Amino acid sequence: MLTTMNLPLHTSVWVKSRRSWCCYASLSQPDRKEIRLGLPSKGRMSADTLQLLQNCQLSVKQVNPRQYVAEIPQLSNLDVWFQRPKDIVRKLLSGDLDLGIVGLDTFSEHGQGNDDLIIVHEALEYGDCRLSLAIPQYGIFENVNSLDELAKMPQWTEEKPLRVATGFTYLGPKFMKENGLKHVTFSTADGALEAAPAMGIADAILDLVSSGTTLRENNLKEIKGGVVLESQAVFITSRKSVIQRKGVLETTHEMLERLEAHLRAIGQFTVTANMRGSSAEEVAERILSQPSLMGLQGPTVSPVFCKRDGKVTADYYAIVICVPQKALYKSIQQLRAIGGSGVLISPLTYIFDEETPRWRQLLSKLGL
Ligand SMILES: Nc1ncnc2c1ncn2[C@@H]1O[C@H](COP(=O)(O)OP(=O)(O)OP(=O)(O)O)[C@@H](O)[C@H]1O
Ligand SMILES: O=P(O)(O)OC[C@H]1O[C@H](OP(=O)(O)OP(=O)(O)O)[C@H](O)[C@@H]1O
Ligand SMILES: [Mg+2]
Structure with a gap:
């Protein structure tokens, strides 16, 4: 307590x-x-x-x-x-x-x-992006494509360290230290960091990247092992x-x-359809024989009752399954193949699971 x-x-x-x-x-x-x-x-x-x-x-x-x-x-x-x-x-x-x-x-x-x-x-x-180290595509960096190669460049000494421009002044030094880069200094700015190498202010930058367009437009490239964080x-x-x-x-x-x-x-749909069958179990059997029709926890199968010759019977069964968008068309094909008709599809708003x-x-x- x-x-x-x-x-x-x-x-x-x-x-x-x-x-x-x-x-x-x-x-x-x-x-x-x-x-x-x-x-x-x-x-x-x-x-x-x-x-x-x-x-x-x-x-x-x-x-x-x-x-x-x-x-x-x-x-x-x-x-x-x-x-x-x-x-x-x-x-x-x-x-x-x-x-x-x-x-x-x-x-x-x-x-x-x-x-x-x-x-x-x-x-x-x-808000998907990554915090990544980037260096120029040109000059002394032309053939440098990994953090390892960057670290091994003879240019970086105690007197003339690698200059990194970044807004991430906590994560930047921590990453460099954890990766064994000793001769590094950091400068900071609030934006447009991609300009720093061309302006001669820095050798490399550590900034957020998503499409990579800003880097490319500024003749910069990411390097292997240079991703600090996926965000x-x-x-x-x-x-x-x-x-x-x-x-x-x-x-x-x-x-x-x-x-x-x-x-x-997100990306999940409920699919309902009618299917002729002799019993709910027999219909379920047919559905479960198809790999795209398993649903979240298997199909819901309910009898659709009608009155024939004064007698209540169930010739049809309504089935409900949950299907991800990428499997949607395949599911419809499989449903039809096993006798499904009147297929209705609606997007799902919520899936509340157990705790x-x-x-x-x-x-x-x-x-x-
Ligand atoms: N290019 C991007 N693509 C996708 N998400 C991004 C990108 N850049 C930033 N983000 C995400 O959006 C968040 C906010 O970025 P935004 O640029 O709006 O603010 P900021 O530059 O961190 O803020 P401030 O202007 O206060 O310094 C970032 O912390 C990151 O998680
Ligand atoms: O890989 P890309 O898709 O080109 O995105 C990367 C750019 O997006 C962010 O800047 P933002 O546009 O948020 O501007 P800011 O510098 O004002 O924060 C980030 O600092 C990069 O400059
Ligand atoms: Mg920003």
Whole structure:
């Protein structure tokens, strides 16, 4: 059984879980009653985050676009605060936000491995990009195609190190150190890093890449072994908020369930059809003989009753299966081959499974 206590500002809190006592930093605003969710205020993640929440029936109601606070009517006692992604991570750490959605790159760079931060859902399936090292395609780098080859270049010495421009001043040096590159210096800028090598400011850059167009347009190339991190949007919280602020654990659970149910349903369709048969088992037998018609847990087969000669009989059976988009056409072909008719297809909105592994993982990370 978990026990928490009210404590003064900026002290530690000891919490007893089933297994042991754990120490947590205390909340910065222990009296704050509402739960706060931080969402990206601008940039690439912003519109897609609102769209994802809307798809989970968690529409964010913003009174006007210049206001930084909003609400999600389905989640009572929750305020949405629009913030820059890196500030979402910082404010989770300071206890000024309780939940957030950002890219894994921002989480890793600004979270710096802090044990208080927890990833609740690591794959929200948008904002895909990678943090990758890139060097010029020309000059001394023409035949350099791997991190190993870059490290072995005789040009880099203590006096004249490899100069890397990056906005990732935590992950950059950590990666270089872990890969044994000794003679490296870093400079930083907030954008348009791809210009740095051509301007003579840097030899290499470490930045986000998705299509690779910006690199190509600037005569830069990625190298083998140079990917620091694969990133996509993640749903995050802080240990101290979940443990100490009333309602955060329940809201996290509800959001996680909705996110998972929606993400599981993406690209899945329900297929219904009628099939003549002598019994539900016989129809099921025919369906299960086809590899694309297995469904999530096998087909649902229900008798379609009609009255003939004053007697209620079932000559037809309605079948319902769940099929991924890529197998859709094959499924229809297979259904027809075994006598299916009147095939109806509709996209799936949610798939609510049994309790999700991510929820169990969260509880276990919290020691609950
Ligand atoms: N080219 C890209 N393709 C896909 N996702 C990207 C790309 N660039 C960035 N992202 C994702 O979007 C997030 C936000 O990027 P964005 O450029 O909007 O903000 P930023 O440059 O980190 O913020 P700021 O302007 O506050 O410094 C990144 O942290 C990353 O997860
Ligand atoms: O591989 P690509 O698809 O070409 O994308 C890569 C570019 O996208 C990001 O910049 P962004 O457009 O977000 O501009 P910013 O520098 O203002 O953040 C990133 O910093 C790269 O410059
Ligand atoms: Mg950017």
